[in-house]
Amino acid sequence: MKNKNIVIYLGILAFGLLLGYFFFGNSSDKSTHNHSETSEKNEMWTCSMHPQIMKTEPGDCPICGMDLIPAENNSEGLMADQFKLTENAMALANIQTSIVGKGKIEKNAIKLSGKIAESENLNTVQVTHYAGRIERLFVASTGEKIRNGQLVARIYSPELFASQQELITASSIKESQPELYKAVRKKLKIKKVTDAQINLIEKSGKPIQNFPIYASQTGTITEKMVAEGDHVALGEALFKVSNLSVVWANFDVYEHQIHLFKKGQEISITTNNNKEIKTKVDFIDPVLDTKTRTVKLRVVLNNRDNELKPGMFVEGKLKENNSNNKDIITVPSSAVLWTGKRSVVYIKTNANESVFEMREITLGNRIGEFYEVFEGLQNGDEIVTNGTFTVDATAQLQGKKSMMNKKGGKVITGHENHPEMEENTSSTTNNFNKNERIKVSKDFQNQLKSVYNNYIDLKDALVEDDTKKTISASKKMLENISKVDMKLLKENETHKKWMSLEKEIKEVANLISKTSKIDEQRNHFKHLSLNLISAVQIFGINEKVYVEFCPMANSNKGAYWLSKEEKVINPYYGEKMLTCGEVKQVVE
Numbered sequence: 001m002k003n004k005n006i007v008i009y010l011g012i013l014a015f016g017l018l019l020g021y022f023f024f025g026n027s028s029d030k031s032t033h034n035h036s037e038t039s040e041k042n043e044m045w046t047c048s049m050h051p052q053i054m055k056t057e058p059g060d061c062p063i064c065g066m067d068l069i070p071a072e073n074n075s076e077g078l079m080a081d082q083f084k085l086t087e088n089a090m091a092l093a094n095i096q097t098s099i100v101g102k103g104k105i106e107k108n109a110i111k112l113s114g115k116i117a118e119s120e121n122l123n124t125v126q127v128t129h130y131a132g133r134i135e136r137l138f139v140a141s142t143g144e145k146i147r148n149g150q151l152v153a154r155i156y157s158p159e160l161f162a163s164q165q166e167l168i169t170a171s172s173i174k175e176s177q178p179e180l181y182k183a184v185r186k187k188l189k190i191k192k193v194t195d196a197q198i199n200l201i202e203k204s205g206k207p208i209q210n211f212p213i214y215a216s217q218t219g220t221i222t223e224k225m226v227a228e229g230d231h232v233a234l235g236e237a238l239f240k241v242s243n244l245s246v247v248w249a250n251f252d253v254y255e256h257q258i259h260l261f262k263k264g265q266e267i268s269i270t271t272n273n274n275k276e277i278k279t280k281v282d283f284i285d286p287v288l289d290t291k292t293r294t295v296k297l298r299v300v301l302n303n304r305d306n307e308l309k310p311g312m313f314v315e316g317k318l319k320e321n322n323s324n325n326k327d328i329i330t331v332p333s334s335a336v337l338w339t340g341k342r343s344v345v346y347i348k349t350n351a352n353e354s355v356f357e358m359r360e361i362t363l364g365n366r367i368g369e370f371y372e373v374f375e376g377l378q379n380g381d382e383i384v385t386n387g388t389f390t391v392d393a394t395a396q397l398q399g400k401k402s403m404m405n406k407k408g409g410k411v412i413t414g415h416e417n418h419p420e421m422e423e424n425t426s427s428t429t430n431n432f433n434k435n436e437r438i439k440v441s442k443d444f445q446n447q448l449k450s451v452y453n454n455y456i457d458l459k460d461a462l463v464e465d466d467t468k469k470t471i472s473a474s475k476k477m478l479e480n481i482s483k484v485d486m487k488l489l490k491e492n493e494t495h496k497k498w499m500s501l502e503k504e505i506k507e508v509a510n511l512i513s514k515t516s517k518i519d520e521q522r523n524h525f526k527h528l529s530l531n532l533i534s535a536v537q538i539f540g541i542n543e544k545v546y547v548e549f550c551p552m553a554n555s556n557k558g559a560y561w562l563s564k565e566e567k568v569i570n571p572y573y574g575e576k577m578l579t580c581g582e583v584k585q586v587v588e
Contacts, residue, residue: 045070066092066579078355081401083394085354095387097348100331100377110260111369112297112316114251114269116308119300122243124217129192131234132157134226135210139239141224146241148218153238154210163188164207171202219243222310244310247303251316252294253284256364261318267299268317271308277301281318329377330370335385336363337392337403344403346391348382356384356391358401438497440539444488449541450480451505452562455532458512459561462525462571463578467516474512481505497538504531522572526559533562537587547585552577560584 045055045068058068069088078084085095136154139146146152166184174181188198193211201207223240226232249269253261261284269277285296299316301308335345347359364372377383384391395402454477461469481502489495508528512521536545546563553559553572561571568581 062582079349079357082349082355082357083398083400085356085391085394087354089394090354093387093390095354095391096385097382098332098335098385100329100373100379100381100383110257110318112251112253112318114249114297114299114314114316116301116310116312116314117248117250118222118242118244118310119246119248122219122246123222124219124241124243125237126152126213126216126239126241127235127237128153128155128213128232129234130155130157130160130211131232131236132160132211134228134230134232137226137228139221139224142221142239144221146215146217146219146221148215150215151212152215153213155213155232156210160191160193160211161207161209163191164201167198167201168205168207213238215241217241217243242310244306244308245302245304247301247308247310249299249301249308249314249316251297251299252292253297255288255293255295258284258295261297265318269299269301270315270317272313275307329373329379331361331373331377331383332385333369333371335383335388336361336371337388342403342406344392345377346384346388346395348384351382356395358392358395358403359383436538437540438491438494438538440494441488442542444485445539445541447480447484447488448535448539449543451477451484452532452536452541452543452545454480455528455562456564458525458528459563459571462518462522463569463574465518465574467518467521470518470521471513471516474509477509478506478513481509498535501531501535501538505535522553525561525571526554529559529561533560533587536562540587545587546583547587548581549584550577550581552580 045058055068060066061068069086069092085093089095132155134153135156138150138152163184167188170177170181170184185198189195197208219241220243221239222242225240226236226238232238261281263281263284265281267279267281269279271277279299279301281297282300283296283298285298288295297316331345337344343361343363344358345361346356349355349357359376361376362374364374392403396405399405454473458470458473458477461467461473484498484502486495486498489498505528508524508531511524512528515521515524533547543564546566547560548563548568549558549560550570550572551558553570559572563569566583568579568583570578570580573580
């Protein structure tokens with residue numbers, strides 16, 4: 001009986017285990033399977049430009065708006081200073097590499113950038129040889145051509161009038177007082193009165209009321225210094241005259257290149273219309289400019305056809321003197337980044353994977369679009385030649401050695417809850433919100449819209465890193481803001497608001513028009529933007545306008561700009577960070 005009970009208990013236990021497996025075993029397997037799926041689904045997503053961004057699902061980067069890409073899950077096998085980019089990130093940033101090899105630089109040509117200038121040897125100043133009042137001026141404006149002996153002005157001079165009276169008196173007694181007569185004639189000659197004029201005064205017996213002034217130089221008026229009615233002193237300048245039949249081409253030569261050049265060296269000058277002029281180096285300044293660390297190299301050019309205008313940009317090409325057909329290691333200039341005295345490139349350390357590492361190098365001379373490399377690279381090294389800035393930004397943000405972070409380690413990017421940036425952004429946004437719309441006429445809005453359109457042209461020029469277009473757009477903006485008619489504003493308070501904004505916009509636009517340095521133009525642009533944003537918000541332009549913001553601009557304090565489209569195109573960094581930013585406000 002006892003044995004029978006044991007068999008029954010064993011049977012019940014087996015049945016229970018079977019039921020337990022039936023109800024819970026599959027669940028356990030399913031749980032394990034689900035956990036595996038969840039683990040796969042927990043893939044992290046990052047931004048190729050901002051690797052500190054980590055998201056659990058794909059989307060857009062909250063900083064620059066680029067599509068997020070799958071993040072690398074491990075970095076096994078990488079050295080401490082190495083980092084890896086995904087193939088997707090490589091494609092998005094258009095990162096390209098090339099193999100370093102020995103070779104002669106094509107044609108051994110050294111390129112220099114220069115500008116056409118007036119020849120100082122042929123510049124003169126037209127002066128007056130007597131004090132008086134300008135009664136008539138025959139030179140209408142700068143740029144006008146004059147010839148030697150041409151009548152350029154008439155002057156009334158009390159002193160000269162008195163000297164003519166002396167001549168008439170001395171002429172009547174010249175038989176008895178010949179020495180006095182000669183002295184009076186000599187006095188007039190000293191004042192640049194000609195023998196023909198003296199004889200005419202003596203013969204007519206009447207002084208010339210408004211005395212003529214004749215040009216003493218053939219050339220072009222480059223600066224007009226007087227106007228009709230002005231009083232001038234003896235020897236005072238009337239205008240500057242330049243003979244532009246011969247001009248100079250001035251080039252900047254960097255300190256480390258000086259030894260490559262000498263007087264008499266052959267040089268080929270190319271203008272913007274692709275005209276090539278072959279000549280020789282005329283002068284190399286013996287004094288170094290301590291601010292730019294350059295010296296001036298000068299070339300004298302024949303300009304009889306007046307094709308070369310002062311201020312025109314030109315390019316010079318010279319053959320290198322000291323290469324001696326020697327094989328040298330060279331790299332494209334696009335591969336090199338600088339900070340202070342350091343020059344760096346990025347090496348691709350694994351031929352089969354996108355693994356990179358920063359390498360410091362020692363540069364020689366720049367020859368054309370290449371640099372000589374004395375130390376740091378060997379034949380066969382693979383380096384980044386396009387997208388170098390993006391690779392460097394990735395290294396910085398991952399705490400690896402980079403251009404600005406020599407030792408590596410975590411760096412502040414300007415996007416990590418920066419209190420100063422947040423405070424600045426909040427304060428500016430609050431100020432924007434206080435700009436209540438004032439009802440004005442459509443005519444006024446249309447005039448303001450012309451100014452806004454010039455601003456957009458200026459913004460687009462900064463996006464393209466084009467300093468010439470930026471200057472041109474700022475000048476056009478100054479021209480159109482002067483045409484805005486304040487009489488269209490009826491209220492005094494409205495007048496005051498516009499006058500305040502107009503003054504600020506003019507001042508900043510003027511500063512932009514007077515510098516060809518892109519960094520200075522962008523620094524002024526942020527102030528221009530703030531004032532124009534206020535103007536558009538207060539007065540309106542009958543058009544939808546987007547107020548956009550980049551947190552990295554203005555030394556990580558952030559900066560605003562206006563746009564006609566919602567798509568972010570950043571004017572503060574150009575191609576370096578084209579889509580960094582976001583829309584903060586829409587003004588209608």
